[in-house]
Amino acid sequence: MNHIVSHSRRLRDTPFTPGVEAAGVKAYTVYNRMLLPTVFESVEADYRHLKTHVQVWDVAVERQIELNGPDAQRLMQMLTPRDLSRMQDDQCYYVPVTDDRGGMLNDPVAVKHSDTRWWISIADSDLLLWVKGLAIGAGMNVRVFEPDVSPLAVQGPKADALMERVFGSAVHDIRFFRQKRLAFAGRSYVVARSGYSKQGGFEIYVEGSEHGMALWGALFEAGADLNVRPGCPNLIERIEGGLLSYGNDMTMENTPLECGLGKFCKPAEGSAFIGREALASELASGPARQIRAVSIPGGAVIPPRKAWPLLKEGVRVGQVTSAAWSPDFGTNVAIGMVDAGHWQDGTALTVETPQGPRAAHVQERFWA
Amino acid sequence: MNHIVSHSRRLRDTPFTPGVEAAGVKAYTVYNRMLLPTVFESVEADYRHLKTHVQVWDVAVERQIELNGPDAQRLMQMLTPRDLSRMQDDQCYYVPVTDDRGGMLNDPVAVKHSDTRWWISIADSDLLLWVKGLAIGAGMNVRVFEPDVSPLAVQGPKADALMERVFGSAVHDIRFFRQKRLAFAGRSYVVARSGYSKQGGFEIYVEGSEHGMALWGALFEAGADLNVRPGCPNLIERIEGGLLSYGNDMTMENTPLECGLGKFCKPAEGSAFIGREALASELASGPARQIRAVSIPGGAVIPPRKAWPLLKEGVRVGQVTSAAWSPDFGTNVAIGMVDAGHWQDGTALTVETPQGPRAAHVQERFWA
Numbered sequence: 001m002n003h004i005v006s007h008s009r010r011l012r013d014t015p016f017t018p019g020v021e022a023a024g025v026k027a028y029t030v031y032n033r034m035l036l037p038t039v040f041e042s043v044e045a046d047y048r049h050l051k052t053h054v055q056v057w058d059v060a061v062e063r064q065i066e067l068n069g070p071d072a073q074r075l076m077q078m079l080t081p082r083d084l085s086r087m088q089d090d091q092c093y094y095v096p097v098t099d100d101r102g103g104m105l106n107d108p109v110a111v112k113h114s115d116t117r118w119w120i121s122i123a124d125s126d127l128l129l130w131v132k133g134l135a136i137g138a139g140m141n142v143r144v145f146e147p148d149v150s151p152l153a154v155q156g157p158k159a160d161a162l163m164e165r166v167f168g169s170a171v172h173d174i175r176f177f178r179q180k181r182l183a184f185a186g187r188s189y190v191v192a193r194s195g196y197s198k199q200g201g202f203e204i205y206v207e208g209s210e211h212g213m214a215l216w217g218a219l220f221e222a223g224a225d226l227n228v229r230p231g232c233p234n235l236i237e238r239i240e241g242g243l244l245s246y247g248n249d250m251t252m253e254n255t256p257l258e259c260g261l262g263k264f265c266k267p268a269e270g271s272a273f274i275g276r277e278a279l280a281s282e283l284a285s286g287p288a289r290q291i292r293a294v295s296i297p298g299g300a301v302i303p304p305r306k307a308w309p310l311l312k313e314g315v316r317v318g319q320v321t322s323a324a325w326s327p328d329f330g331t332n333v334a335i336g337m338v339d340a341g342h343w344q345d346g347t348a349l350t351v352e353t354p355q356g357p358r359a360a361h362v363q364e365r366f367w368a
Numbered sequence: 369m370n371h372i373v374s375h376s377r378r379l380r381d382t383p384f385t386p387g388v389e390a391a392g393v394k395a396y397t398v399y400n401r402m403l404l405p406t407v408f409e410s411v412e413a414d415y416r417h418l419k420t421h422v423q424v425w426d427v428a429v430e431r432q433i434e435l436n437g438p439d440a441q442r443l444m445q446m447l448t449p450r451d452l453s454r455m456q457d458d459q460c461y462y463v464p465v466t467d468d469r470g471g472m473l474n475d476p477v478a479v480k481h482s483d484t485r486w487w488i489s490i491a492d493s494d495l496l497l498w499v500k501g502l503a504i505g506a507g508m509n510v511r512v513f514e515p516d517v518s519p520l521a522v523q524g525p526k527a528d529a530l531m532e533r534v535f536g537s538a539v540h541d542i543r544f545f546r547q548k549r550l551a552f553a554g555r556s557y558v559v560a561r562s563g564y565s566k567q568g569g570f571e572i573y574v575e576g577s578e579h580g581m582a583l584w585g586a587l588f589e590a591g592a593d594l595n596v597r598p599g600c601p602n603l604i605e606r607i608e609g610g611l612l613s614y615g616n617d618m619t620m621e622n623t624p625l626e627c628g629l630g631k632f633c634k635p636a637e638g639s640a641f642i643g644r645e646a647l648a649s650e651l652a653s654g655p656a657r658q659i660r661a662v663s664i665p666g667g668a669v670i671p672p673r674k675a676w677p678l679l680k681e682g683v684r685v686g687q688v689t690s691a692a693w694s695p696d697f698g699t700n701v702a703i704g705m706v707d708a709g710h711w712q713d714g715t716a717l718t719v720e721t722p723q724g725p726r727a728a729h730v731q732e733r734f735w736a
Contacts, residue, residue, distance in 0.1 A: 006406040008673065029378070033492065125401075137504065137505020
C-alpha cells in the first residue's frame with residue numbers, strides 16, 4: 001500500500017534536499033525527524049549501481065551531537081560500555097549506547113576531535129536529549145548541543161577515485177574508521193573512511209548547511225565519467241552485509257550482547273558507564289536472544305513493515321525485522337533476533353509473513 | 369511534489385492502523401517515529417466534517433512517559449516552569465518542558481494519577497530520553513518508561529453524543545482538562561476532555577495495544593447515524609484555533625515566553641525546574657520574539673515545508689511556519705514568530721513564500 005508523506009517544517013529538509021529532489025527521488029523515510037531518501041530508480045537498480053560504480057548519499061539525518069568542555073571525555077565514556085581510553089584524536093568508534101537496564105538507546109559513531117571535543121553521529125533516536133539530561137542531572141562541566149554539521153556519504157567501488165578528484169590524493173591515506181581534515185574550495189572538511197554500506201567509501205562532515213550544495217555539485221561534476229549517481233542506504237545491500245538498523249533490528253528492548261556487539265562490551269576496569277550492572281549480569285548468564293542472518297528461500301518477499309514471528313514447531317522463538325530479495329545470492333536475505341537454543345547455524349524455522357508461512361534458515365554469518 | 373513514504377518497522381504502526389488504512393487514509397506524517405494520518409478525503413473536506421460532525425482520531429503518536437515512584441512528583445516539577453503544587457489527581461496540565469537555556473524540548477500534557485504516578489502525553493521529540501537521563505544523572509528514585517498506552521481522540525461538535533453511547537452519561541461530567549476512569553467492554557479507560565482541536569471532545573487512553581481495534585470499531589458502530597468518520601489533526605482548523613505544533617511553530621531554539629506560554633511560567637517560590645535562571649532573565653528583559661497569528665489575504669497558499677521569512681522594508685523580522693487557506697475566514701491563516709517591535713496587532717509585513725512575496729498582517733488573536 002503506497003501512502004504520500006505530508007511535508008512540513010517539522011520533517012526537516014537537509015542541506016542536500018534540493019539536489020536529491022532535482023535528481024528525482026521517489027520515496028523517503030523519516031529519520032531523526034528529517035527526510036532520508038530510500039529509492040531513486042528502484043531498490044534493485046540502486047543496489048546494482050552501488051555495487052558497480054559510486055554514489056553520493058544525503059545522510060544528513062545522521063545528526064551530530066557535540067560534547068565540548070572539560071568533562072566531555074568523562075561524559076562520553078559514561079554513555080557506552082566500549083572502552084574509549086586508548087582512542088586517538090583521529091579515530092571514529094562505533095559505540096553502543098545503553099540505558100540503566102542495558103537497553104540500546106542508539107548505535108552511533110563517536111568521532112573524537114580531542115579529549116574535550118567529540119561528535120556523536122547518531123542513528124534514529126533523539127540521543128541529544130539523553131546526553132543533555134545526563135550531563136545536567138549529574139552537574140557536569142560540558143556543553144552538549146547539535147552543531148550545524150551534515151554528513152554526505154560517497155559509497156561504492158569507485159569512491160576513492162571520485163574523492164581523489166575533489167579532495168586530492170590524501171584521501172587514500174585515510175584508514176578505515178579514521179578521519180582527517182581535507183580542503184575543498186577554500187574550506188576544510190572532516191573526511192572519514194566509513195559509511196553504511198560494505199562497498200567502501202567515505203563520509204564528509206559538512207560544517208555549515210550553506211556549503212552543502214556546492215560540495216554536492218562538485219562531486220557530480222567530477223564523477224560524470226565514473227557514472228556517479230545519487231543514492232541512499234540500500235535495503236538489500238545492508239542486509240547482505242549485516243548492517244543493523246536501529247529501530248528496525250534492535251530497539252531499547254535489546255542489549256548490545258543481543259545485537260551481537262559483544263566485542264564492544266569490554267569496558268575498562270572501574271569504568272562508570274550507565275548500564276554497567278545490567279551488562280555484568282548479562283555477561284554472566286549470556287544473552288537470551290541474538291541477532292542472526294536468516295535466509296528465506298523461494299520467491300521474493302515484500303519487505304516487512306512490522307516484525308515477523310519466527311516459529312519452531314508452532315512456538316515463537318524469535319522474529320525477522322528486515323528482509324529483501326537478493327539478486328546476487330538468489331534468496332531472500334533477512335535479519336532476525338533468535339532465542340538461545342535456536343540460533344545455531346543451519347537451524348530450520350518457519351517465518352510468518354503477511355503473505356503466509358515460509359521456511360527460514362538461521363545462518364551464523366551474513367552474506368557479504 | 370508528492371513522495372511516497374517507505375514503510376518499515378522503524379516507523380511504527382499504531383494499534384489503530386488497521387482501521388485507519390481500511391478507511392483509506394491518503395497521507396501520513398511521521399510523529400515520534402510512528403505513523404500519523406494527515407488526510408482522509410482532503411484537508412478541506414476533513415475540516416468541514418470536523419466542524420460539523422464527529423471524528424475518531426488515531427493519535428497514538430502522543431506516546432506516554434510514565435513516572436512511577438517516590439520521586440515522581442519532584443522529577444515532574446523539575447521538567448517545567450508551570451507550578452504543579454496544587455494540581456489534583458484527576459487533572460491534566462499543558463506543560464512547557466525546558467532545557468537549561470530555557471529552550472522548549474516538548475509541549476506535552478501531564479496527566480496526574482497520584483503524587484507517585486504520572487503520565488506525560490508527548491509532542492514530537494523523544495522526551496523519554498530527557499526524563500530518564502535527568503533521573504539517572506541526578507540519582508532519583510523513580511521508574512521512567514514508555515507504557516503500552518495509546519490515545520484515541522474523539523473530536524467535533526457531536527463528540528459528547530458519541531462518547532455517551534460508548535461510555536455512558538458519565539462522560540458529560542468530565543470537565544475540561546480533567547480525566548476520569550470509565551468502563552467499556554469490561555475494561556476501564558482513562559478518558560479526558562481534551563484534544564488537538566477547538567471543536568470539543570475527548571482523548572481516551574487505551575492501555576494495551578490489543579484492545580485498540582475493539583474500541584475503534586465500537587465508536588464507528590455507535591456513531592453511524594452521527595456521521596462519524598476517521599479524522600486527524602487538521603492543519604486549517606488548528607491554525608484558526610492557534611494550536612501550536614512543536615517542531616513546526618517552535619523548536620528547542622524557542623522559549624515558552626516566545627511561544628506565548630507566559631501564563632504557564634509562574635513557578636512556585638523556590639521551585640528547582642531546569643531552566644529557572646534562563647526564564648528569570650527573560651522575564652526581566654521580555655521575550656525577543658513571540659508567536660502571532662498572521663493573516664495572508666488573497667489566493668490560497670501551498671502550506672509551508674520550511675519557514676517563510678517575514679520582512680519589514682526588506683529586513684527579516686520573523687517567520688511563518690504554518691499556513692493554510694481557511695474557507696471559513698476567507699483568508700490564509702498562519703502562525704508566525706515575530707520580533708519585538710513588529711508584533712503589534714495590525715502590523716503590515718511581507719512574507720516570502722516559494723511562489724513569491726505576499727502581504728501579511730500580524731494579529732493579536734487567532735481566529736477561533
